[in-house]
Amino acid sequence: MDNSSADGPVKNPTYMADIRQFFTDYDIAHMGPKGIDLSSYDGVKKNAPTIYIHTRQPDGDMPPDPYPKWTADMSATFYNWIMNGYPMGAAVAAAPSVRALSERATGRVRKNVDSLSPDEVTALTNAFKGLMAIDPGTNGSYYALAGIHGLPQTNCLHHEPRFNPWHREYLRVFEDALRSVAGCGDVTIPYWDMSTPVPALLKQAPFDQYVVPVNLGPGYGANYTTTRYPDATIASNLQENDFFGNTATSLQQTRFGHYGVDGYQDFSIAAHDGGHMSVGDTMADQNVASFDPIFWFYHCNLDRLWWKWQTLVGATTLAGFKSTMSSSDQYWLSPPFSTLPATPAWSVTADQTIEQTDISYDTLDTGAEAAAPPQLENRVGSIDAERSFTIRSAAPVSVRVKDIDRLNIPGSFQVHLLADGQTIATRAFFQPATPRNCANCRDHGLINVNFRVDQDKILDRKLTVEITVPSQHEAGTEFPLSQAGNPTINARLLLEDE
Structure with missing residues (x-):
């Protein structure tokens, strides 16, 4: 990809804003077996002199034919990056507006629950009722699907790198089950934009509560019924738990990062946890949270926000996503660490969830934000001494x-x-x-x-x-x-x- 300035080479390029854009999926796959990692800052910096020699114009021999060679401006930009000391920098938010992403949608388009048509509401209602009517001992029942996340399986992944991929695949599995109900083949899970009050639809059956049709054991017993807080309490809790602040900060992050350390991962999971604790006693308890129907609308919104972040920082492909991570942090995107545990077993792995080619959202903006993309940042608590x-x-x-x-x-x-x-x-x-x-x-x-x-x-x-x-x-x-x-x-x- 030619990311050089229209006016010539970039004088002060950084890895996150400029250099990582120069390497295609093919480049990364081709050079990886040769011991040259082009997917991360660490790998590109380590091999920068070699990369420059083989790509500089007019004599560069990489990328190999028939793939296009770098332009002279790209070579000069890369040279400037080396001479300036390999600055990491911050990503530049994608342009045009992320609203445009929905225009490329093919397949499933998930919508704001408040914007569903009467026919879409009817289909969604029938789909949920259909799953809830299935015998709880059947794998495709509402009880069995919700039980993957909490009781009785409790095999969900929280506060670790696969958190977002696991929940993304979980939504797809549940959505597939909704679409298996007769007459509901086009249903998608709507999202609840948390910047607005709990939608009226989610206060109506079958979305208002769920009575668990089996005995969940100590602390819950038989016929456990999901509960929520009043709207005013939810709104107050979201403010107390800084859901919106953590969400906004997560969308400003250049790096994917780690929970408990920094980057998108830390702030987005903090928002996730705060949202769960804000909605009600059921949603605040990991054992039973997914039995509350609002769970699916809530997590659909969180997936939308993750996809928005991916779009903003250029991480909608696996190569782009890896470029927001150090090489040592990418282990969970490869076997055997990429497995997403569930029963029945899921065949999709963490790396396969990064590129959503058949699922999109009607908009990636929230009602509470300005139209302009955020200013991205790369703030850290510690740094290698050789860096600036x-x-x-x-x-x-x-x-x-x-x-x-x-x-x-x-x-x-x-x-x-x-x-x-x-x-x-x-x-x-x-x-x-x-x-x-x-x-x-x-x-x-x-x-x-x-x-x-x-x-x-x-x-x-x-x-x-x-x-x-x-x-x-x-x-x-x-x-x-x-x-x-x-x-x-x-x-x-x-x-x-x-």
Whole structure:
């Protein structure tokens, strides 16, 4: 791809804004077996002199014929990148507006639940009723499908790299089941745009609640019925759990990152967890959250936001997605780590979920945002000493609560950062009522929770941290930090990776 300026070579190129665009899927696949990784910053930087020699014009021999060679401007841009010290930089939000993405849609188009036509509402209603009427012992029943995420299977992947791919495939599996109901072959899962109140349709049967037709065991019993909070409470909770702030920050990230560290992954999962805890006691409990019909509309919106981020940073192909990651972070996109566990087994792997060629959304914008794409950033807490970086005078402070032992905490919880006794930030963490019974929870027992706060909110003030478990009304919601593994605090200014 020729990403050079129309006016000639880019004088001050960065990897994320310019250089990664020069390598096609074919280039990456062709050079990988030769020991040259073109899919990541690390690999391109390591091999930069060799790449330049083989691609510079007019004598370059790469890419091989019949593939087009680099232009002189591309070679000069790459040379400038080397001479400037291999700056990482930040991605530039895709143009034109991401609204245009829906125009390329073929196959399934998922719509805002508030924009469904009467015929679409009828078909969706029949599809949900059809699944709910199937015997719970049948794999395609509503009970069996919801039970993949929570009880009785509890094999969902949260707070780890495959989180988004797993849920994307889960939505497809559920959507396929809806479409298998007679007369519902064109149904798609609508999304609930969280910037608007709970849609009226979701307060009507069969979307308002679900009565589990089997005994779920201790704590739930027979005929467990899903519940939600009143609209005003949901709206207040979303603000308290900073759902919208975390969502907006996630969409500004250049890098995919890690949960509990940085990047899209950290902020998007924080938003996910906060949203779950905001909607109701059922949605706040990983054991039963997916039984509430609103779960599917909620997660459809989260998938829409992930696809929006992919579009903004140029990560809608596997090669583009990998370019937002270091080479060592890409392991989960290859066997055997790319498996997405479920029963019945899914044949799709994590890497195969990255490119959604037959699913799109009617719009990727939310009703609460401006039409202009966000300014993307690449802020980090630490960086290799050989790289260049900037500390801005108004740089936010990253406050990390490290090594919380989540296994001792009975259910989903909130971590609060207080200044002079007043809460200035809250992050939610979504998990089952008994996390020790969950294999994935045990594998990720120690977790970090990050706050990004403005300096003026914390400087010269007494800071403290609290953990609360909202579901523990009778015993008291505050949970002693000493019983959560005695976590520690790490606070630092964020660097801008250049």
